[in-house]
Amino acid sequence: MLAAVAQGVVGLVPGWLATAGVELLGAADIPVLISAILVLAFLLAGLLGVLAARRPGLALLGVAALGAVALAACFAGPPAAPAATVATVAAALLLGAGLSEALLRVAGLRGAGSAPPRSPAVRSREAHSGGVVVDRGGFVLVSGAAAVAGLAAAVAGRALAGGSPRRAAPKPLRLPAEPRRAGGAPRHRTLPPPPEDASIEAPGMPPLITPAEDFYLVDTALVSPRVDAREWSLRVGGAVRNPLELSYSDLLSMPTREADITLSCVSNEVGGGLVSNGRWTGVLLSDLLREAGMDPRGISGDSAQIVGRSVDGWTAGFRTGLAFDGREALVAFGLNGSELPLKHGYPARLVVPGLYGYVSATKWLAEIELTGWDFDAYWIQRGWSKEGPVRTQSRIDTVKDGETLPAGRIPVGGVAWVPHRGISKVEVSTDGGKTWQEARLAAQLDPDSWRHYLYEWEAPPGEHTLQVRATDGEGRTQTARRAPPHPSGATGYHTVRVAVA
Numbered sequence: 274m275l276a277a278v279a280q281g282v283v284g285l286v287p288g289w290l291a292t293a294g295v296e297l298l299g300a301a302d303i304p305v306l307i308s309a310i311l312v313l314a315f316l317l318a319g320l321l322g323v324l325a326a327r328r329p330g331l332a333l334l335g336v337a338a339l340g341a342v343a344l345a346a347c348f349a350g351p352p353a354a355p356a357a358t359v360a361t362v363a364a365a366l367l368l369g370a371g372l373s374e375a376l377l378r379v380a381g382l383r384g385a386g387s388a389p390p391r392s393p394a395v396r397s398r399e400a401h402s403g404g405v406v407v408d409r410g411g412f413v414l415v416s417g418a419a420a421v422a423g424l425a426a427a428v429a430g431r432a433l434a435g436g437s438p439r440r441a442a443p444k445p446l447r448l449p450a451e452p453r454r455a456g457g458a459p460r461h462r463t464l465p466p467p468p469e470d471a472s473i474e475a476p477g478m479p480p481l482i483t484p485a486e487d488f489y490l491v492d493t494a495l496v497s498p499r500v501d502a503r504e505w506s507l508r509v510g511g512a513v514r515n516p517l518e519l520s521y522s523d524l525l526s527m528p529t530r531e532a533d534i535t536l537s538c539v540s541n542e543v544g545g546g547l548v549s550n551g552r553w554t555g556v557l558l559s560d561l562l563r564e565a566g567m568d569p570r571g572i573s574g575d576s577a578q579i580v581g582r583s584v585d586g587w588t589a590g591f592r593t594g595l596a597f598d599g600r601e602a603l604v605a606f607g608l609n610g611s612e613l614p615l616k617h618g619y620p621a622r623l624v625v626p627g628l629y630g631y632v633s634a635t636k637w638l639a640e641i642e643l644t645g646w647d648f649d650a651y652w653i654q655r656g657w658s659k660e661g662p663v664r665t666q667s668r669i670d671t672v673k674d675g676e677t678l679p680a681g682r683i684p685v686g687g688v689a690w691v692p693h694r695g696i697s698k699v700e701v702s703t704d705g706g707k708t709w710q711e712a713r714l715a716a717q718l719d720p721d722s723w724r725h726y727l728y729e730w731e732a733p734p735g736e737h738t739l740q741v742r743a744t745d746g747e748g749r750t751q752t753a754r755r756a757p758p759h760p761s762g763a764t765g766y767h768t769v770r771v772a773v774a
């Protein structure tokens with residue numbers, strides 16, 4: 274319920290606030306929402322608190338209005354069970370009322386029996402208004418506590434929603450049987466297991482393919498939309514000659530393929546964890562677009578952008594040409610051999626190698642619309658840059674900042690990525706960037722995947738500053754210039770300080 278209200282509120286939060294939240298908290302996602310909820314809950318609770326003390330009738334009206342907004346938000350949003358929704362809203366309102374009552378008592382603003390002594394100034398104001406007066410401390414206490422309660426409820430809501438049976442391991446992906454076509458290419462192209470030499474084993478090294486349950490998570494949905502695949506359909510429309518509407522089984526009956534693609538978030542700080550590597554199953558976006566009567570020669574001003582729209586109205590958009598330049602842009606419905614997990618976009622999502630998620634990777638995909646470049650999608654409206662190509666990045670995983678390690682051989686390794694250009698070289702510095710040593714690279718699984726590297730460091734005692742830098746498949750080394758995630762992705766070298774004893 275709170276999540277639905279928050280969701281409703283979030284849509285209304287002005288871009289500067291959302292962006293401020295993002296810059297403050299680093300992830301284009303939940304933190305923004307939570308800060309927005311906090312601010313709003315704080316303000317509303319404060320206002321109602323003041324009102325409750327002065328004009329209890331009006332405050333009740335306010336609470337009723339909030340209830341109405343909550344109900345509206347619940348029903349406006351993605352499917353919710355009506356009876357359960359009404360019950361939760363009622364329960365939440367009662368709880369809220371009880372809580373405010375308790376808070377007001379604690380703050381000494383209500384209940385004559387235990388009224389603490391008041392300063393003369395307060396008492397004179399009290400005399401003026403002819404009732405209980407809220408002093409500044411009380412205001413802050415009431416609204417602060419209510420805000421914290423609101424946040425706790427939101428977090429609990431998300432945890433509860435995620436903890437329900439649907440969270441259970443996603444089902445194995447079952448594709449329709451291969452139709453017999455003499456000599457034809459296989460309809461469902463799968464990949465062999467990753468070769469041994471594509472991974473380097475070392476303590477702290479992330480697995481080459483990220484398990485679905487460890488895959489990073491970023492979205493604006495406090496609770497993942499629950500989509501019934503049997504009722505779901507995907508529209509392909511806008512400036513196309515032959516608009517389509519495909520059911521889930523229509524989609525799985527098209528030629529499918531597996532692809533190893535590293536997905537990352539623009540909000541990822543240098544060295545951060547908002548990046549993962551998945552083995553995706555899906556239909557080539559270009560196949561789908563061709564089916565809809567669109568081909569690379571047909572791209573016009575009206576069809577310059579591919580916009581993905583989710584069942585909950587979130588949008589992301591990128592240049593149409595990118596679907597046709599040979600990269601494996603997918604409408605994906607499988608991750609690591611299973612159906613997409615609910616929180617990663619079940620039943621289908623977009624994955625475009627080389628683009629940050631916020632411009633491309635629409636989860637809970639409902640519609641693909643070909644439109645003009647002038648349309649600004651969700652995060653563009655909130656001040657993030659329009660194109661969103663992934664920056665070349667590398668991360669040290671086997672050594673943690675601030676660690677103390679015994680002198681001797683220390684494996685310094687991790688991952689480097691830049692879909693869709695691939696990684697050709699990784700270098701490690703153990704003297705804060707003065708000198709660089711080439712690291713051993715694992716075999717490249719796919720240019721769209723991150724690549725393991727390892728440097729065996731003979732570490733002498735002392736304080737050391739380790740750095741890593743990667744060079745892409747076109748020979749360009751990542752920039753040392755430090756930039757924050759906003760507006761187009763963090764740059765700079767991941768730096769780790771260690772003491773060797």
Ligand SMILES: Nc1nc2c(c(=O)[nH]1)N[C@H]1C(S)=C(S)[C@@H](COP(=O)(O)O)O[C@H]1N2
Binds near residue numbers: 492493635636
């Ligand atoms: N519907 C929807 N899709 C979305 C988002 C969202 O908020 N809503 N966030 C995007 C962002 S910013 C990123 S980085 C990726 C993250 O995908 P993941 O959570 O599966 O890792 O999803 C993208 N797709």
Ligand SMILES: [Mo]
Binds near residue numbers: 539540
């Ligand atoms: Mo993101």
